Amino acid sequence: MRPQVHPAFAPPLPRSFFERPTLQVARELLGCRLVRVLEPQEVPGGAEGPVVLVARLVEVEAYLGPADPASHAYRRTPRSAIMWGPPGRAYVYFSYGNHYCMNVVAEPEGVAGAVLLRAAEPLEGLEVMQKLRGTHDVRQLLRGPGRLTKALAVDRRFNGWDLTQPGPLYLAAGQPPARVATSPRIGIRRAADRPWRFFDPQSPFVSR
DNA sequence: GATGCGATTGCCT
DNA sequence: GGCAATCGCATCT
Numbered sequence: 001m002r003p004q005v006h007p008a009f010a011p012p013l014p015r016s017f018f019e020r021p022t023l024q025v026a027r028e029l030l031g032c033r034l035v036r037v038l039e040p041q042e043v044p045g046g047a048e049g050p051v052v053l054v055a056r057l058v059e060v061e062a063y064l065g066p067a068d069p070a071s072h073a074y075r076r077t078p079r080s081a082i083m084w085g086p087p088g089r090a091y092v093y094f095s096y097g098n099h100y101c102m103n104v105v106a107e108p109e110g111v112a113g114a115v116l117l118r119a120a121e122p123l124e125g126l127e128v129m130q131k132l133r134g135t136h137d138v139r140q141l142l143r144g145p146g147r148l149t150k151a152l153a154v155d156r157r158f159n160g161w162d163l164t165q166p167g168p169l170y171l172a173a174g175q176p177p178a179r180v181a182t183s184p185r186i187g188i189r190r191a192a193d194r195p196w197r198f199f200d201p202q203s204p205f206v207s208r
Numbered sequence: 209g210a211t212g213c214g215a216t217t218g219c220c221t
Numbered sequence: 222g223g224c225a226a227t228c229g230c231a232t233c234t
Contacts, residue, residue, distance in 0.1 A: 061215070070215070072230095079230065096216050097227025103215085116215055146216055187215055210234075221223080 010035070010172035015164045018087035018106050022113030025106040026062040027198050029115055031176035033057075033123070036152045037168045044131040053152055054124035055142055056174050057117060059199040059206045061185045063103070065112030069190035073112035083112040088164040088171075092149070092156055099146030100155050104163060104171065118186070118197075119143045121205040122151075143207045178202060 010033060018025055036053040043051050063071035065083070072093070073083040082091050083105055091103040091114050107113035120142040122129055129141050129151040142148045149155065154169065163171045177200035185197045186208060199206045 063215070072215080075231085077231065093215090094229060096214060097229080098218095099216060101215060118215085144216070185215070189214090211232085213228105213230095217226090219223105219225090 010174070012164050012166055012170040012172055013088070015086070015088045018104065018164070019108050020106065022062045022064055022106040022115060023196065025104070025113075026060045026115045026196070027180055028176070029057050029060050029104070029117075029171070030180055030198055030200055031056060031058075031174045033172045033174040034117065034120060034152065035170050035172055036125075036154065038125075038128065038153060039168075042153055043128055047128075051128050052124055053129060054122075055120035055148070055152065056123055057120050058177070058203040059119035059197070061116040061118055062106075062196040062198070063114050063116060064196075065107075068194075070185065070188040070192070070194075071112070071114075073114070076112075080112070082160060083114045085109060085160075086162075088162060090154075090158050090161040090163055090169070092154060092159040092161075094156065095146070100149040101145040102149050102154050102158070116145060117148055118145050119199070119205055119207045120148055121203060139204055143205055 034055045038051040040047040065073045072080040086109050087105050089105045095101050103114035103116050105114050130136050133151045141151050181201040182195040183197045
């Protein structure tokens with residue numbers, strides 16, 4: 001029996017993890033941990049010290065470059081340029097006037113690709129996530145890209161953030177799912193036939 | 209400067 | 222299951 005390592009102390013995934021084909025990165029992100037360290041003033045109602053939130057990714061979607069009509073990188077614009085940038089950075093955008101979506105940039109620099117984080121299982125900091133979301137429904141806490149960002153207090157400030165460094169927001173290794181299921185991506189109209197959604201079929205925390 | 213709409217959510221029926 | 226909310230961005234004029 002080895003001593004249990006606190007999830008928050010798992011080291012960030014290296015840049016080389018993300019510097020690979022987007023579809024491969026997407027599949028292997030399942031089971032990984034998304035770590036968010038809140039400053040006391042970021043905690044609703046306040047806190048004595050920093051609060052660590054940890055979530056296990058159970059559902060993601062791959063968005064490719066100019067060959068993918070559903071991707072923001074279908075055309076290169078000031079907003080989507082980040083998807084051509086260094087891998088392991090966050091791409092966060094505001095959607096439908098009411099929520100944020102978080103992606104992780106993949107592929108080597110110069111090649112566009114990103115993985116949308118769609119759902120996760122809460123592992124640590126459940127109470128604070130519930131406060132940030134304004135609900136006690138654990139199953140719905142991180143189910144959906146907008147809910148996930150709200151529960152982890154991720155917004156525009158993290159657009160371009162380097163997720164391979166320890167700090168307020170990073171990705172770490174975790175327990176991969178026993179199986180990985182695929183399906184078409186959700187909520188898109190163009191290229192809706194491509195099975196680039198990956199999820200843990202045994203997790204009750206996946207969306208839809 | 210104006211317009212149309214989206215990688216969604218939450219509320220209402 | 223239907224639909225309004227809400228605003229940044231891309232794409233026109």
